[in-house]
Amino acid sequence: MKNNGKKTNGVRSTGFKRRLVIILTVAAVLTAYLYYGNTAVTVTRYDISSEKIPPDFDGFRIVQISDLHNSGNSVMKKSLISKTANAKPDVILLTGDMVDSYFTDVSAAISMIEKLNEIAPMYYVIGNHEARTGESSNLIRRMRELGIGILWNSYSIIRVGNDEIVIAGINDPRLLNKDGTADDAAIARESLGSLDYDREMYTILLSHRPELLNTYATYGIDLVFAGHAHGGLVRLPFIGGLYAPHQGLLPDYTGGVIYQIADTSMIVSRGVGNSGDTFRINDNPELVVTVLHAGC
Numbered sequence: 001m002k003n004n005g006k007k008t009n010g011v012r013s014t015g016f017k018r019r020l021v022i023i024l025t026v027a028a029v030l031t032a033y034l035y036y037g038n039t040a041v042t043v044t045r046y047d048i049s050s051e052k053i054p055p056d057f058d059g060f061r062i063v064q065i066s067d068l069h070n071s072g073n074s075v076m077k078k079s080l081i082s083k084t085a086n087a088k089p090d091v092i093l094l095t096g097d098m099v100d101s102y103f104t105d106v107s108a109a110i111s112m113i114e115k116l117n118e119i120a121p122m123y124y125v126i127g128n129h130e131a132r133t134g135e136s137s138n139l140i141r142r143m144r145e146l147g148i149g150i151l152w153n154s155y156s157i158i159r160v161g162n163d164e165i166v167i168a169g170i171n172d173p174r175l176l177n178k179d180g181t182a183d184d185a186a187i188a189r190e191s192l193g194s195l196d197y198d199r200e201m202y203t204i205l206l207s208h209r210p211e212l213l214n215t216y217a218t219y220g221i222d223l224v225f226a227g228h229a230h231g232g233l234v235r236l237p238f239i240g241g242l243y244a245p246h247q248g249l250l251p252d253y254t255g256g257v258i259y260q261i262a263d264t265s266m267i268v269s270r271g272v273g274n275s276g277d278t279f280r281i282n283d284n285p286e287l288v289v290t291v292l293h294a295g296c
Helices: 002-037 074-086 104-119 128-132 136-146 184-193 210-218
Strands: 042-050 061-065 092-093 122-124 156-162 163-169 203-206 223-226 259-263 265-268 286-295
Touching: 002 074, 061 074, 074 104, 074 286, 092 104, 092 203, 104 122, 104 136, 104 286, 122 163, 128 136, 136 286, 184 210, 210 223
Parallel strands: 042 286, 061 092, 092 122, 163 203, 203 223, 223 265
Antiparallel strands: 061 286, 156 163, 259 265
């Protein structure tokens, strides 16, 4: 009987060790998966064709970076800079939330922006996180010192050869809607209405908020670059993102396609960093590369 008891204990010990190995292996695989999914930058390319795009802008290359959230992850930063340089952009667009209002680190954001600024000219609009942090003026001041175009409810004319297009930007509604009681669409309409440029020119709009696409289309914007949705945080096959701020569950605009209303197209970046303690599942950080094609 004593020998049988020892044998049983040995079997139990072996079974426990096997279960422990399985649990630790699964935990290691999940950890690696989450790390990869939150640091490995993917590149998404879009091609935009329009008869309004002038000939000298045929092949014009745009890189969009959104929702950095002052990420200090060295692996992701190196990848983002390298892939941006490899894309050979003519211009880089920053569509808001370069810092995070929960743990703001302007220096971390600026260190990334300085390196990106060596690659191509840059334009920037604020996001909701800049709008609610007390460090936004410091961030914008330092970006201006780098020569970055700050589109503060304003526009610039980009010239290539003999042709021109408009690049405009509007402030995030949170800048005025501090308590969340105002109509974000009304604020966006007022901002767009204040832009006095030739509406016949091909117009690119930078705006942090994708959920206001109907408003952008009302003003005849040709191409919108937006962010804010973080890809829906958790992306499921055939369904897409599960949740996005200001859109809620199963949001309409998270990324992965070109959204279209009337003659207005919108590209939504899944973003790069995470806000607060959130993390991504099946939703890698994204670098967007867009190529314009004239006369199509």
